[in-house]
Amino acid sequence: MDKQKIRFLIVEDDEMIRLIHKDFLNDLYPESKIFEAENGAQGICHYFESHPNIILLDMMMPIMGGEAFLDILEEGHRSNILKEKPKIIVVTAIKDVKELMSIGKRFAVEAVISKPLVQNQLKSLLEDWII
Amino acid sequence: MNNVLIIEDEAVTRMMYTGYVQKIVPHYTVYEAKNVLEGICLFFDKHPQIILLDMIMPSYSGKLLIDILEEGITHKIISYKPKIIVISAIETVEELTALTQRFVVSSVMPKPLPFETLAEILTLHLKL
Numbered sequence: 001m002d003k004q005k006i007r008f009l010i011v012e013d014d015e016m017i018r019l020i021h022k023d024f025l026n027d028l029y030p031e032s033k034i035f036e037a038e039n040g041a042q043g044i045c046h047y048f049e050s051h052p053n054i055i056l057l058d059m060m061m062p063i064m065g066g067e068a069f070l071d072i073l074e075e076g077h078r079s080n081i082l083k084e085k086p087k088i089i090v091v092t093a094i095k096d097v098k099e100l101m102s103i104g105k106r107f108a109v110e111a112v113i114s115k116p117l118v119q120n121q122l123k124s125l126l127e128d129w130i131i
Numbered sequence: 132m133n134n135v136l137i138i139e140d141e142a143v144t145r146m147m148y149t150g151y152v153q154k155i156v157p158h159y160t161v162y163e164a165k166n167v168l169e170g171i172c173l174f175f176d177k178h179p180q181i182i183l184l185d186m187i188m189p190s191y192s193g194k195l196l197i198d199i200l201e202e203g204i205t206h207k208i209i210s211y212k213p214k215i216i217v218i219s220a221i222e223t224v225e226e227l228t229a230l231t232q233r234f235v236v237s238s239v240m241p242k243p244l245p246f247e248t249l250a251e252i253l254t255l256h257l258k259l
Contacts (some may be wrong), residue, residue, distance in 0.1 A: 039202065040205065041198050041199040041201075041202035042202045042205070042206055042208060044171065044199055045175075045199060045202065045206075045208040045209050046208055048175035048176075049175075049203075049208055049209065052256070063198055063202060064195065064198060064199065066201075067167075068191065068195060071168055071172050071190075071191070072168050072172065072224035074168075075166065075168035075169050075172065076168070076169070076171075076172035079169050081169070081172040081173060081176050082172060121171075
């Protein structure tokens, strides 16, 4: 992935966490584009309109959570409407191991990171993907 | 953008509506979704002018699409507003009233929808 062309999407209802993610990504990749959504519904609109390559996704949000977001992408992929496959990093406060494992198996989910996010974990993941 | 999207889980009803729409507006392309998740993807992919939306479907209801469109339009992520015609077997006045108050919903019609009524609605909304 070319760092000049990276488009991030942050889907997170907590404004402060969104800002922390955004600042962190901005510092690491100042030439990237960063889109923000405060719930899954806004997130899915940004996904289709802005075609992000990497998505940071919270699971528990009002109006529409991360589960429905993943369900839409999976259905779109299954019915061949979606041609792109983004890389999704789920950032969640969920502690249940079985639940975390099932999220990790979902379409396009590349990693599941516990909240609060350890920025070094995210950094090393991104460094594997972005040149 | 001469597209119509039909979101309906019952195959027979979906085929019936497709047949109706093709008769009424033969120059429009009809896309079919068997659930709301597929419908959401087709909405973004095909930008239909009109969406015929069933409300009661397994796993996710039509409400999910309405929520997404309202969020997208309100926050200026989506730049156009389709006309949504809800075709529903919902009978409670409270639920029907709530639906008509959603700003992306253009009409709420009883199910099953007769051909003549659909013809009238499409004529009205597409200004034929």
